[in-house]
Amino acid sequence: MVIYMNSDKWIVNLVLTLGVAVPAWTQQAHVGNLTGHADSGKKLYRRYCVGCHGPLGDGNGENAPWIDPKPRDFVAATFKCRSTPTGTLPTDQDLYNSVSRGFTNSNMPHWDSLAPQNRTDLVAYLKTFSPRWQSEKAGEVIKVPPEPAVTSQSIAHGADLFQKMECWKCHGQQGRGDGPSAPTLTDSKDQPIRPYNFADATDDSRFKCGVTNEDLYRIFITGLDGTPMPSFADVIQPNDAWDLVHYLRTLQTKRHSKENDVVKEQVARRQHLRPGARGESSFDPQSGVQIEPANAASNALAVSKQVPGSIDQTRNFFLTEHGRQPTGACVASWRCQHFCTIGNVGRQNLEGHDSVEP
Numbered sequence: 001m002v003i004y005m006n007s008d009k010w011i012v013n014l015v016l017t018l019g020v021a022v023p024a025w026t027q028q029a030h031v032g033n034l035t036g037h038a039d040s041g042k043k044l045y046r047r048y049c050v051g052c053h054g055p056l057g058d059g060n061g062e063n064a065p066w067i068d069p070k071p072r073d074f075v076a077a078t079f080k081c082r083s084t085p086t087g088t089l090p091t092d093q094d095l096y097n098s099v100s101r102g103f104t105n106s107n108m109p110h111w112d113s114l115a116p117q118n119r120t121d122l123v124a125y126l127k128t129f130s131p132r133w134q135s136e137k138a139g140e141v142i143k144v145p146p147e148p149a150v151t152s153q154s155i156a157h158g159a160d161l162f163q164k165m166e167c168w169k170c171h172g173q174q175g176r177g178d179g180p181s182a183p184t185l186t187d188s189k190d191q192p193i194r195p196y197n198f199a200d201a202t203d204d205s206r207f208k209c210g211v212t213n214e215d216l217y218r219i220f221i222t223g224l225d226g227t228p229m230p231s232f233a234d235v236i237q238p239n240d241a242w243d244l245v246h247y248l249r250t251l252q253t254k255r256h257s258k259e260n261d262v263v264k265e266q267v268a269r270r271q272h273l274r275p276g277a278r279g280e281s282s283f284d285p286q287s288g289v290q291i292e293p294a295n296a297a298s299n300a301l302a303v304s305k306q307v308p309g310s311i312d313q314t315r316n317f318f319l320t321e322h323g324r325q326p327t328g329a330c331v332a333s334w335r336c337q338h339f340c341t342i343g344n345v346g347r348q349n350l351e352g353h354d355s356v357e358p
Contacts, residue, residue: 027133029092029124034117036092041125044118052107057129067107070191077130078188080224081209086231088139089132095123103208105194142221144214145238150246150258152266158247161240170195170228175251181228188226198251205255216245 029036045053054061057074064071072079081098082090099119102110111119127133148154162168170185172178175198187193196207209219220241223231232241249259 027124027128029095029120029127031092031096031116031120031123034120036117036120036122036124038121038124038128040118041121041123044114044122045125048111048114049122057126063107068191069106069187069193070189071108073189074126074129076188076226077132078226080226082139082222082225083141083218084139084222085142085233086223086225089136091138091141092120092123094138095126096120099123101210104206105208142218142233144217144221145242147213147217147245148239148242150262152262154243154246155250155259155262156247157240158243158245161236161244162247165232165236165244167244171198171251175199175248185228187228193227198248199253201252202254203256205252213242213245213249216248217241220244 027038029041046055050061051063052061052067052071053059053074054064054071059071059073061071077089079090079094079098082088082094084090084094096119099114099122100110100112102108111122114122168179169181170177170179172182172195177195177197177199179195182195185193185195207215207219209215209224219229220236221231221233223229223233236244246259249255249257250263253260
């Protein structure tokens with residue numbers, strides 16, 4: 001602050017200075033019954049956050065040159081993990097969740113070791129870095145409808161959508177993050193960004209913005225701002241989004257899930273109805289296993305546990321049985337042809353965003 005002692009200009013400079021500083025000092029955050037205060041959050045930020053995010057909150061801390069992905073720029077106020085529509089500010093709860101959860105595959109740890117009040121104070125201080133918080137309100141929280149039951153039809157339809165919406169261009173046909181667009185992807189600051197690798201996920205793996213099916217659904221609807229992953233709120237219906245969630249879970253072949261259970265049970269049931277179940281031995285070319293007559297169903301389940309790569313094979317067999325290629329592509333079946341002809345799913349108005357990164 002500059003004060004001119006011999007001039008009436010000191011009054012103007014004092015007012016202008018306070019006009020900028022007061023909102024920062026009084027910025028608050030509201031999470032549940034807690035109220036966070038920026039002045040308290042500043043001390044915590046200086047202790048725990050400044051090394052990466054920098055004193056100005058622009059992501060240019062002294063550690064930033066050696067960090068990949070780069071620290072969040074709070075001045076830009078562009079956030080990936082939100083419960084609000086694309087392009088809008090996140091809620092205080094969203095920021096609190098991010099601070100608490102941290103970000104997998106990054107240098108951002110989870111700060112749930114801090115007391116809830118401390119984290120709420122931090123959120124209040126983070127909001128002082130961008131003028132957007134002075135002129136805009138957080139977006140309206142999107143509504144996530146109840147998840148329908150996981151069925152073989154839901155998973156098969158999700159496989160169709162995976163192709164129709166070109167998710168494979170970034171995530172690859174087997175969900176390994178190795179699609180043809182993957183090497184070219186960059187974020188809003190022109191930094192390289194990697195698509196999520198579903199195939200390597202295990203029971204303790206999570207997405208950047210959560211771990212549950214509901215979290216994955218929310219990602220489809222909100223998009224991940226600042227990345228090539230757009231919002232599909234205007235191009236996908238709720239039931240379709242849930243079907244896609246169910247299919248994506250089957251790409252996580254190392255993870256126990258109700259979706260993988262449905263696939264294995266469906267394969268076992270269909271194997272049971274094959275000739276081998278009626279008293280004849282039969283050879284399954286998908287798994288390379290001889291199906292014995294009296295034990296076809298349990299044999300099929302055993303295949304998924306014993307044959308190398310068999311979970312992938314089981315899923316591919318499942319897709320083939322539902323009229324899909326193992327890659328998930330549409331083939332000649334009435335249901336698939338019907339969907340591909342009249343399905344109201346597409347990548348409309350997404351020019352420049354032909355890649356998907358949940």
